[in-house]
Amino acid sequence: MSAALPVLSQEAPVLKVATTEYPPFEYVKDGVLQGDDVETVRTVLQAMGYEPKFQVLPWARAEMMVRRGNADLLFSLTSSPERERHYLFTAPISEARDVLYARKNAGLSWTSYNDLADLSVGVTAGYSYAPEFMAWLMQGESQVVTMNQENPDLAGLRMVAMGRVDVFICEQTACDYLIETNKGHYPELSRVAALPGVVGDERFFRAAFSRKRPDARALRNEFNQVLKGLGLAATD
Incomplete structure (x- = not known):
């Protein structure tokens, strides 16, 4: 056998x-x-x-x-x-749904990109946003502030909260999550919220x-x- x-x-x-x-x-x-x-x-x-x-x-x-x-x-x-x-x-x-975040008491709103003229706009290095939004930024109507930090979205939201950037573009699900889970450690995040309107198409x-x-x-x-x-x- x-x-x-x-x-x-x-x-x-x-x-x-x-x-x-x-x-x-x-x-x-x-x-x-x-x-x-x-x-x-x-x-x-x-x-x-x-x-x-x-x-x-x-x-x-x-x-x-x-x-x-x-x-x-x-x-x-x-x-x-x-x-x-x-x-x-x-x-x-x-x-994915990109929106703009601003301080709640800033009184900002927008319906076209030209409404953002003369504002400082935070973006994340290496991210791909709506082509028409990127083209508008290239016109130089606003001051672009690029986030290169290890956690760029959190850094951008905090810079908005501290008044160092007027608006920050971010995917809404991601940034709402960051605000909710980090506001205990960074209380200033409670001062930030998404503005109505979507940047580009969903x-x-x-x-x-x-x-x-x-x-x-x-x-x-x-x-x-x-x-x-x-x-x-x-x-x-």
């Missing part, structure tokens, strides 16, 4: 995934990466048969890793023609595969198929 052959375990292939802290979409709590977009990406990749290896970095470094092919996938980000040169974007994984956050991978298109297509099959895609 022959001896039984040992069963060889097969480990799932690893995909290197880069992201940054952007609560509530992705953030680290008690040493664990979590958030709605994290769970979506993890669930889809595991359903595809891959084991995601997440690395949390400042946004500029995360982008550079994926552009150079040192990581396979990046999330969460909006698509743009410039970014399309480096990535193959997936279908939407969540919605957009979508996506994941993006590095074009440096020869199989990037096949991975992106499979990701989209699984995302839709699991009912996790945001409405495009």
Whole structure:
């Protein structure tokens, strides 16, 4: 009688995934990466048969890793023609809505970008906003203040609260979350709120595969198929 052959375990292939802290979409709590977009990406990749290896970095470094092919996938980000040169974007994984934050007692409102003329406008370095908004900023009608801090959205909100910037553009879900969870430590955040009106159209956050991978298109297509099959895609 022959001896039984040992069963060889097969480990799932690893995909290197880069992201940054952007609560509530992705953030680290008690040493664990979590958030709605994290769970979506993890669930889809595991359903595809891959084991995601997440690395949390400042946004500029995360982008550079994926552009150079040192990581396979990046999330969460909006698509743009410039970014399309480096990535193959997936279908939407969540919605994005950029708004302007100001001090509650500042008496500010806007219906067109020209209403922001002569104001200081805070933006986050490396972020992609509505093209018409970026084009208006390039005209020089306002003073642009760029946030390069490790947590740029929190820094921008605090600068508004302290009167160092008039308005700050931010994704509303993310910045409302930052205000609510940080106002105990930074009481000045209670003085800040979103102004009515959306900057550009409501957009979508996506994941993006590095074009440096020869199989990037096949991975992106499979990701989209699984995302839709699991009912996790945001409405495009």
